Amino acid sequence: MPVLEREIEQRWSRSYAKEPYKRRLQELAQAWSAVESPRAAEVRFYGQAGYRKSAEFPALAPSSAEVPTKTKAGFLFRFFKQKISRINRRAPKILAGIYIPIPISLQRLLDLLDENGEDDHGMIGPTQFAFKTASEFVLKAEGMVGWDIKSAPVVDSEGGIRITWRNGNRQVKLICPATAKAPIYIYKSSPTRSSVLNENVSIAALAENLSWLLHGDQSDQPST
Amino acid sequence: MRRPIDHDGLSVFDSYRIEQQACIESSLSCHGVATLHVGTLLDLGLTVIRDPGDFTRILITNAPFESPNDADQERLADTIAEGARVARLCRWRKK
Numbered sequence: 150m151p152v153l154e155r156e157i158e159q160r161w162s163r164s165y166a167k168e169p170y171k172r173r174l175q176e177l178a179q180a181w182s183a184v185e186s187p188r189a190a191e192v193r194f195y196g197q198a199g200y201r202k203s204a205e206f207p208a209l210a211p212s213s214a215e216v217p218t219k220t221k222a223g224f225l226f227r228f229f230k231q232k233i234s235r236i237n238r239r240a241p242k243i244l245a246g247i248y249i250p251i252p253i254s255l256q257r258l259l260d261l262l263d264e265n266g267e268d269d270h271g272m273i274g275p276t277q278f279a280f281k282t283a284s285e286f287v288l289k290a291e292g293m294v295g296w297d298i299k300s301a302p303v304v305d306s307e308g309g310i311r312i313t314w315r316n317g318n319r320q321v322k323l324i325c326p327a328t329a330k331a332p333i334y335i336y337k338s339s340p341t342r343s344s345v346l347n348e349n350v351s352i353a354a355l356a357e358n359l360s361w362l363l364h365g366d367q368s369d370q371p372s373t
Numbered sequence: 374m375r376r377p378i379d380h381d382g383l384s385v386f387d388s389y390r391i392e393q394q395a396c397i398e399s400s401l402s403c404h405g406v407a408t409l410h411v412g413t414l415l416d417l418g419l420t421v422i423r424d425p426g427d428f429t430r431i432l433i434t435n436a437p438f439e440s441p442n443d444a445d446q447e448r449l450a451d452t453i454a455e456g457a458r459v460a461r462l463c464r465w466r467k468k
Binding site: 268269270271273305306307309311320322324326331332334336338343344345347 | 376377440447451
């Protein structure tokens with residue numbers, strides 16, 4: 150039996166299902182009904198010549214006949230409400246303890262943000278456009294491939310990002326320019342051939358190239 | 374890598390004319406020094422000339438640009454990078 154189910158059964162049988170508790174609850178309800186409600190007091194004070202008939206004012210306190218029945222559904226509602234509020238209270242501590250692994254490629258991209266400004270060769274940090282483009286391509290393409298492939302991102306002199314993935318003697322590069330004016334392109338190379346994809350560059354195209362990097366294809370075989 | 378503004382070519386130091394430490398200290402920030410062999414560059418079809426403006430520097434006039442958008446130029450840049458030897462690693466930042 151699952152832990153939660155067992156806890157429900159124990160608590161249900163321990164407290165709510167027992168007769169003494171029900172009797173105590175009924176006693177409390179009767180005592181409450183004996184207390185005059187504010188509305189009843191108002192009617193008594195102003196008399197029946199008020200705006201409305203007394204019958205129009207429903208009694209606020211439940212009568213003994215209206216003792217809420219302790220159903221299991223009601224118990225479950227309160228049980229889960231307590232659980233959820235307890236989880237909400239502890240959420241900051243729980244979340245702080247949860248470790249969410251960041252893909253290496255993304256971690257290395259984030260590391261590029263550590264430095265900014267310029268040196269002798271141009272910009273040190275990436276531009277916002279380059280970083281956004283590169284992050285989107287890397288995260289989604291690697292997600293499509295289903296593999297966290299180690300990559301080596303570098304910043305060019307204008308703040309663009311060049312990311313290289315290597316596997317043996319094959320490599321794939323994604324070149325994200327500093328601005329939207331220059332084209333994004335993918336370069337792939339193997340000992341036998343190299344090519345550039347500079348039209349219709351998409352995340353799916355990068356994923357396809359990363360898949361080629363990992364698994365290769367038949368066209369890489371030397372021709373006889 | 375050769376920047377788009379480097380119209381005259383990729384500028385490198387001549388190791389016969391300057392010490393490694395001087396190379397490092399001449400830049401604003403540096404993570405290391407790598408060497409390129411002139412003979413290898415010539416074999417790759419590159420042109421190497423003395424920088425007319427700076428006696429300690431050499432220009433590789435037809436070195437590929439950093440984002441050439443061309444497969445042959447990318448491959449050439451890779452070949453040059455693979456031929457380079459790391460002479461020294463450092464972490465230098467001019468104050």
